[in-house]
Amino acid sequence: MKKSHILAILIVAVAIGFLISASSDVTTYANFEQAAKTGDRVKLVGQLVKEFPVEYDPEKNPNLMAFQLRDDKGQVRRVVLRATKPQDFERSEQIVLTGSMNGDTFEASDMLLKCPSKYKDQEIYIRSEQG
C-alpha cells in the first residue's frame, strides 16, 4: 500500500472522528412537545405572543428576560433567557432559540431574531409639510 493511500485513509478517519466528537454540538429543530419529550438541547423556532407582556426589568436584573412564545404547532410556553433584551425585540416576526425544556419553561441559552425587512413593510414616508 502506498503512503498516500494510508494518509488518505488516516485523514478520512480523522474527519469522521471530528464529526462524531462534535456531534454533541449538533442538534435538531424541534417544537415544545418534542423538546419536552426528549429533554435534549434543541433549536426552536416560534413567534412572540404579543398579548403577554415581555418581562424584563433591568433595574432588578439586567441579565434576565422572559416572554411567551408560540411554536409552529401553536403551543405557547414561557421562555426564559439569561441575557439582556435585544433592541427591537417586540417587532420580531420570528425567534430562533437554542435551549431545552425545564418543566413547563423553555430555558434558552441563545436567541436570534428575524425582523421585518424594508422590502416587506411597504410604507411610504410622506413629507408632512407638503402632504
Added chain:
Amino acid sequence: MEYIGEHLLPGQIGHFCVVLSFVAALFSTLSFFLATNQRHTDATDGWRNLGRLGYLVHGVATLGVIASLFYILTGKMYEYQYAWANVSDDLPVQYVFSAFWKEQQGSFLLWSFWHIVLGSVLIFRAGKWETPVLTVIALAETVIASMILGLYFGDFRLGVTPFELLRDTMEAPIFQQADYLAKVKGNGLNPLLQNYWMTIHPPTLFLGFASTIVPFAFAIAGLWLREHKEWLNPALKWALFCGAILGTGILMGGVWAYEALSFAGYWAWDPVENSSLVPWLILVAGIHTNLVAKATGYSIKSTYFFYLGSFLFILYSTYLTRSGILGDSSVHSFTAMGLGFQLQLFIGSFALMAAILYFSRSKGIPTIEQEEKVSSREFWMFMGALVLLLSSLIMTDGTSFPVWNKLSVAMGLDKINIPGDNFLSNFVRTRLSGQLAVANPVQYHNGQQMWIAVLMACFTALAQWLRYNEKNWSIWSKKVGVQMGIAAVLGGILTYLNSRWIHLSSDWRMWVLLFTAMFTIVSNGSYIVTFAKGNIKMAASAVSHLGFGLLLWGIMSTGLNKEWISSNNFAMEGLVEGMEGEMLNKNVLLMRDAAMPIKDNYDATYLKDTLERQTRSFTVNFKKRDENGNYTGENFTLTPNVMYDRQFTKVVASNPSTQHYWNYDIFTHVSSLPKAELDPEFAKQQEDSLKYATYMARVGDTIFTKENYIVVEDITKTPKHPDYKSQKGDLAYGIKMKAYSLEDRRGYALEPMMYLRPEDGAFTLTSTVPQLEIKSKLSDKGMEKVFQTEEALQFSPFVVKRGDEFTFNGFKVRFADISANDVQLNTYLAEEGDVTASASLMVVGPNGAQYAAHPLYLIRGNQPFSLKDEIPKEGLYFSIQKIDPANGTVTIGAAQATEEQRSIPVEIAENAGRSDYIVLEAIIFPGIKLVWIGSILMLIGLAISFWRRSTMKGKLD
C-alpha cells in the same frame, strides 16, 4: 397617467447598458473561445480581436450601468426603488457608496467591476494565455450580468434590475397622484451601515472574491491547452495576489465586527464568515501544492483541484449568502431576491465545466511514479494542503446544514426509518432528519478547527527547515534535528511562562494547542533570523507561518482570558430569582452619577448622555483600584453609543467603545436602556401619564411641592440645556432652580427651558432630578409672559450725565459710565458694522441689595436699536432711549414689572420614575493585538511572495 417630475432617462440608459453588457460579454466569450480553439489557424487573431472588442464594449457598458446607478443615488431620485430604499436627502455623500453596494445588484456590479479590471490587465499581460483565460472570465461576466438583467421570459424572470421604478414595485394609493414624487422621501441607509468600514470593506473583499477567478481560469486554460506545467507560473503569482487581498478583506470584516459592532468579538463562525474563509483556505492549499509542483513536478493534479475548488467555493458562498437559504442561521440578514435558481445554475455549470475538463484531461497530466520522501519538504507541504482541505470541508459541512436539510427533505431521506438507539444510528438519524442545526457554532467549529490548527502549526514548524527533493537526508537531518530540538525546548519554556498568564486550566487540549503555537513561533522565528539572515525576501513563507503562530497565540489569549468585568456579584446577590453562575452576569446596571464597583476592582460611573443627529452617546468613566482599595491612577472614559432610526421610533444599533492598551483592550457597549429611552412612543405615553402641577415661579421664591422644595434662582433668556444648541434667531427662556428633598440637603439643578425657532416651531426641553424623581417643564404661556411683559412695560425717562444718580421706585440708580466697546449684554449678538454704546448702571435696592445693568444702544445698517437689560430678581428693566452728544446727556428708560407679570408658570411632576441608567457590557480582551499582528504578518508574507515573484527576472506572465 403622466407623472410629474420623474427622471426616466438615467434608468433607461442604465437598463440599455445592462443588456448591452450582457450581450457583449456573451459575444466576447464566444470570440475568445473560438480564438482558443482555432489557435493553430490564421483565424485566431481575428477572433481574439473580436473577443477584446466585446470585452471592451462589455466593460464600457458595465461602467455605464454603474454610472447610471450612482447618478440616480446621488441625485436622490426616489422614483427608483433602489434610491428610495437606500438613500435619503440627509445621507452624507460618502455613504452613497455604502448604499450602492448594500443591495445584491450593487454588489454584483462591484464584483463585475473587479473582473473587468482584472480581465483588462490580463488582456495586456497574459500573452498566449489571454484567450483561454479571458474565455472563462467573460463567461463569468455573462452570468453575473444576467443577474441584473431583469428580463421576463413568460413567467420566468432572468435577474433583478437595479433600475426598477418604485411605482412598479408596490401598489399604493399615492401612485394615483401625478405628483406623487413630491411627496415621497427616501428610506435612507440603515445607520449600522453608515460607517467607514462599510465603504472600504466590501470593495476589498470583492476584489479578493473576483481575483479567485484568475487561478481558476489559468487552471482551466492549462487543462484546455494541455499545457500542464506552463500555467503553474502565472497562476502562482495571481494566487498569491488573491490570497493577500482576499485575506485582507476577511480580516477587515473581523476588525469591523470587533471595533464597530456589538458582537463582542472578531470572529463568530457565522455562515457568512465561514463561507468567505473556505475559498481562502483552499486557495492557500493550492499555493502550497503550486510551489511543490513548480519545484519538484509533484502535486500538479492537486494544484488543479485546489484552484478550481477555490473559485467554485466562492460561487457556493455567493449562493449561500444570496439565495436566502441561510434563513435563520446567520446574523447577517440577506434578502432573498429569487435568484436562487440562477445561482445554482452558476455553480452547476462552472463545476460541470471544471469536472468534465479535468477528467477528460487527467490522463495526460504528468505525475511522478515514485512517491515523495517523508524527509522532503514537498511531502509535508502536501500534507499541509490536505489538512487545509480537511479544514475547509468540515467548515463547509457545518455551514451547510440548511442546505443538507433542504436536500434531505427533497430526496425523501428524512422519511427513512433508521432503527436502533446506538451512537451510529442516532448520528445518521440526526444527519438525515432534515432538521439538522448547530447548537453553538462557536463551540462546534472551535472544537474541530483546533486540531487542524495543531497539525498546521506542527507542519509549518517542520517543513520550513526541510528541502525539496531531499537527497542527503542523513546529513541534513542533523540540522533539522537541532532546530526542532531548540524549538521544542524554547516552545516548552514559553508555554510554561504563558500558562501563568493564559487560563489553560487543566484542559490538556489547550496545553497542546499553546505548545504547538509556541513551537511554530520559535521555529519560524529562528528560520528568519538564522537561516534567512533577516533577508525578508527569502523568508516570506516563514513570515506568514510566524504570523499564523502569533494568531493562534492571540486567539488563545483573547478566547481563554476574555473576561466580563461588567458584573457585580455582590450588588446582584439575592436580588434576582434564578440567577446563578458567574457567566450569566455579563451586564451591569449603572445609575447616573453613582459609582458602581464592578469586577476586577473597577469603579464604573455613568456620567452623562448627549444626543447628536441620531446618535445618543453615553459617557462612562472607569477608575481602577488596587487590592487595598486605593485608586491606582488608571482612569479612562469611554463613550459607547446607540443609534436611533431616522424617525426616532426605535434603537437600531448599539456601537461599542473600546479602551486600547498595548497588552489588552477593554471593550464596552450599551446592551440595554430604560424602556423610555429605547422606545420614544413609550416615553411619550409615560410623559402623558405624569401628573404635572403648575407653580408660579419668581426669582428668589421657594416653591413647596408635595415632597420637596425648590428654590428659583434665575429666569434667563440665554438658558443652557444639554440638548439645546442655540441658533441665531432663537427666542428662548429658561428657569434655573435648585431642588431639595426634606431629607437630602443637597441641591440638585433643575433647569427646564423652552425656545422658539423660526420655521421650526416651539420646543420644550424638560429637566429632571432623577435622584428625587422630579421632572419639570415650561409652557408657552410662560413664553408669552416673558416676552410680552416687556411690550407692556411703561418706561420712565431720566436724562442723565456721566456720574449722575436718580431714584426709581425706591431704587437708587447711578449712571456710572458709557462706553463704545465694552458691551456686557449677553443677549447681544455682534454683527459686522455694528456701532454700539453700552451704559453701566449701578443699582441699589431699598433693602441695600446691589445690582448692575448694562443696556445697549446699537446702530445697525443706519437703523438705531435699543436693547434692554434686566434685573430679573427685582423685575427691573433699563434701556438707553437717546444719546445727545452735543449736551453730553443720555436718556435712560427705567421700568419695573408687576409682581404678577414677574411670576412665570413652571410645571413640576413628582414621582416621575427614574430612567437615568444604562445596562453596560464590558469585556477585557487580553492579547488582542496578537490576533491583529499575527493576521497581518500572514498577509504580509503572501504580499512579499507576490512582489518577489512579480519582479523576479524571467518570463512569469
